[in-house]
Amino acid sequence: MDLNSVMRDTQSRMDKSIEYFQKELRGIRTGRATTALVDYVKVDYYGSMTDLREIAQVAVPEPTQILIKPFDPSAKQAIIKAIETADLGFNPMSEGNAIRINVPSPSADRRKQLVAQVRKMAEEARVAVRNERRDGNKHIDQVVADKKLHISEDQGKDAKAEMDEITKQHIAKIDDLCNKKVAEVEAI
Numbered sequence: 001m002d003l004n005s006v007m008r009d010t011q012s013r014m015d016k017s018i019e020y021f022q023k024e025l026r027g028i029r030t031g032r033a034t035t036a037l038v039d040y041v042k043v044d045y046y047g048s049m050t051d052l053r054e055i056a057q058v059a060v061p062e063p064t065q066i067l068i069k070p071f072d073p074s075a076k077q078a079i080i081k082a083i084e085t086a087d088l089g090f091n092p093m094s095e096g097n098a099i100r101i102n103v104p105s106p107s108a109d110r111r112k113q114l115v116a117q118v119r120k121m122a123e124e125a126r127v128a129v130r131n132e133r134r135d136g137n138k139h140i141d142q143v144v145a146d147k148k149l150h151i152s153e154d155q156g157k158d159a160k161a162e163m164d165e166i167t168k169q170h171i172a173k174i175d176d177l178c179n180k181k182v183a184e185v186e187a188i
Contacts, residue, residue: 001139001143002143002149002151003140003143003151003155003156003159006136006139006140006143006159007136007159007162007163007166009136009139010132010133010135010136010139010163010166011166013132013135014129014132014133014166014167014170015170017125017128017129017132017170018125018129018170018173018174018177020125020128021121021122021124021125021174021177022177024121025118025121025177025181027039027040028114028117028118028121028181028185029088029089029103029106029114030106030114030184030185030187031064031103031105031106031187032063032064032103033060033062033063033064033065033066033101033103034060034066035053035058035059035060035066037066037088037090037103038052038058038066038068038083038086038088038090038101039051039052039053039058040052040053041082041083041086041088042082042086043055043075043078043079043082044078044081044082045075045078052068052079052082052083055070055071055072055075055079056068056069056070056071056075056079056099057069057071064102064103064104065100065101065102065103066090066100066101066103067098067099067100067101068092068098068099068100068101069097069098069099070097070099073097076094076097076099079092079099080092080094080099083099083101089104089106089110090102090103106185111185111186114185115182115185115186118178118181118182118185119178119182121178122174122175122177122178125174126171126174129167129170129171129174130167130171132167133163133164133166133167136163137160137163140156140159140160140163141156143156144156
């Protein structure tokens with residue numbers, strides 16, 4: 001393994017950390033309805049825990065409503081029960097073969113909790129990126145120590161400096177995503 005492949009591998013893992021953070025942010029509730037709020041609710045469907053999105057069509061007909069249409073109408077009660085037990089603060093209403101959820105604007109206290117949750121998730125993402133940097137630096141040290149590859153210590157230092165730059169860029173992106181989501185949550 002050479003320095004370039006170590007850098008590519010580390011950057012790829014940092015990118016995955018950011019993708020995961022973005023996916024997590026989609027599930028944070030703001031005043032607007034989005035399918036991501038219920039996509040991963042686990043439903044007891046014929047004895048196995050299944051994601052809601054796998055057994056129903058989830059749509060947003062209005063900015064404050066989520067409409068769920070189960071593929072199997074007999075699963076409607078299980079879906080309602082799963083949404084209630086997921087503790088999302090929603091009150092699903094049965095409506096023919098569909099389930100309608102009104103998404104109320106969160107209260108001021110709830111918004112503060114959501115902002116704290118977003119910031120905590122951002123810090124976890126930063127830690128993940130820093131851990132990738134640490135692992136990448138260890139790999140760089142191993143490559144420099146391997147005398148068969150003929151890589152100088154100066155090249156190793158340059159690679160570590162580049163690794164620090166990549167880390168700073170990723171952390172800046174996390175901060176940017178965090179600030180956007182905080183502003184979205186705080187907006188009424």
